[in-house]
Amino acid sequence: MKVSAHDLRALILRALPEEPSAYGGRMEPRHVYFPPSHIKALRPDAMVVIGIRGSGKSFWWSALQEPPIRTMIAQIDRSIQIEERTEVHIGFGQVSRIENYPDKDTIRSLLRAGKSPRMLWKTVAVWNLLSDRLDPMQGWQARIDWVEEHPEEIARHLEEKDRELQRKGAWALILFDAMEQAAEDRETMYDLIRGLLQIALELRPTQRIRLKCFLRPDQFDESRVAKFQDASKVIASRVSLNWTRPDLYGLLWQYLANAENADEFREWAEQKANIRWDLIRANGQIIYQWPRKMREEEESHRSLFHQIAGPWMGRDPKRGFPYTWLPGHLADAHGRTSPRSFLIALRAAAEDTEKRYPDHRFALHYESIKRGVQRASQIRVDELREDYPWLEDLMRPLRGLVVPCDFQEIKRRWREQNVVEALKQKKMLPPSIEEGEEGLRKDLEAMGIFLRMEDGRVNIPDVFRIGYGLGRRGGVKPIREA
Structure with missing residues (x-):
């Protein structure tokens, strides 16, 4: 069975929510996945x-x-x-x-x-x-x-x-x-x-x-x-609550397999990945799930996703492979990838492909996947702003910085804007504020925003770096202030 790139892209846009959040609506059994x-x-x-x-x-x-x-x-x-x-x-x-x-x-x-x-x-x-x-x-x-x-x-x-x-x-x-x-x-x-x-x-x-x-x-x-x-x-x-790479893709398949008019996709996936969907019933509905016995078999997930996104993140293998590239660029410094960020990036990639590359031979263009990561990064930064109001005061002075960089450069920028003293005036403080800049570094490392490299320099994962407007040589471009 053959399913066109256009049909797969339309399914992604139909199946993935614009706002994959738990609040604001009734939970649907068909979207419940169990890592x-x-x-x-x-x-x-x-x-x-x-x-x-x-x-x-x-x-x-x-x-x-x-x-x-x-x-x-x-x-x-x-x-x-x-x-x-x-x-x-x-x-x-x-x-x-x-x-x-x-x-x-x-x-x-x-x-x-x-x-x-x-x-x-x-x-x-x-x-x-x-x-x-x-x-x-x-x-x-x-x-x-x-x-x-x-x-x-x-x-x-x-x-x-x-x-x-x-x-x-x-x-x-x-x-x-x-x-x-x-x-x-x-x-x-x-x-x-x-x-x-x-x-x-x-x-x-x-x-x-x-x-x-x-x-x-x-x-x-x-x-x-x-x-x-x-x-x-x-x-x-x-x-x-951990999400492995196969779990992230298992969640994606569950959204796609249980969308409206997804019969052809399910048959196509069975053929391409050599699987048989698990079936359960809830609230009078039949719910299709990726086979539990195959959840950790990455080759099945990889082959199916590369049918959707193509084999490479560019014109050749040197640019990386979509299956590993996408969750890797959405992970924090501890290797944790949020499923919400993953779904947001995929939906944004489908929207961008439909707009810029409607005749592309795959459902998702590799440049659109990069823009999907930009979108997910911006939303992740907005979420952090809600959870940690003090974080914006730490990251704003770093805008335009290229990472990895020496921590002394970060300290210099913080001191120029008197960040530590300004933070002490707020109600919600970083846990280690009393330890000064080194304490703030420790807090950001614990949160997975800063990564301490072997040579002592600071790196920042793309899921945060892009949204906060920092650069990295050869990396996905940061989001610029309007």
Whole structure:
């Protein structure tokens, strides 16, 4: 079977979302993909789930709330222990739900009134789990006061709830995400996360009740959030949301195979990659997935993608190969590639090819793939600006710099604009600001933005370099300010 480049490009534009974000819409089972590390993260005993922006934290926070997706999870792997009858409660998230949890302003007011983060989150957990057993009560201040004054009654209710869940063979999960939205400054955020982990530990002895906390790597700073007895038991439960290169392409195939009018693509892919799609059912739909037994066999992914993007990133092999080039140029200094960036780059590449090279013999032109990386880099930088308001102050003075470069040049630019002192006036500070420029370098390395080379120079991965307007000899061109 033959599928034209134009048809493949049209499918990519039809299948890939313009904004692949977890918030703002209902989760669709056909877009749910399960990398091996995510299967571990979904299990109830994984109380702490760590992931960079765009790795799937908020996706799973949203997806676990959907009964059809929980049914799908049970079909994928029974060992996950998640199914449709699993009780899912929301302890905190970006979407405001004042009856489920207090918002940022309410949290600030409660903390100023002397309420501890531990008691705040205990009350949130209690009110989500036991609302049908407790007298109605308006206002989080009153609820916390009541929880503080009735510890024995709450303990008895929790025991009864746990026994009820055991009889049913079900679990109750309380999900927490977007903890950066709960506080105005870093120290308060750490205090809130520490209190949250304390409650996760206190509920751990129950058989069927668990907290699940989705956190960024910088939010799980053990020196700040693990200062309580037996914290190691919570730390030991953590799971990181990782995406291998085959996982990224498996996600792409799932989007394409489950798009509208994708029958020809599925047949074409079966022939080209010698596969047979796995089938599962959810919410009355048949969902096609890349065969699990072949997920890590890179040659199948490579051959299929090169049918779409061509064999080279230029006119000859010296320019690289699209299958490895694309995720490699979207990876941070730790080798982590966000699936959101991956999908954004592919959609942008399809749009650019349709505009500039509509008669190209492949669905994606190699120059358009480069522009897709530019687009993904700009969005990644915008996301970082939201998560780390102080980062723009560090990166703006470096615009126009060519990397790799000596760190002394970076320090010189920071000092010319008095960056360290200016940052100290802000609420959300870099973790190591008190160590000066070397501390800032350490923070940027931990975030995967700076890469320390063997000779001591600083390199910056393309996914950040391009969006921040830095150059690299022979590399994808940076985005220039308008």
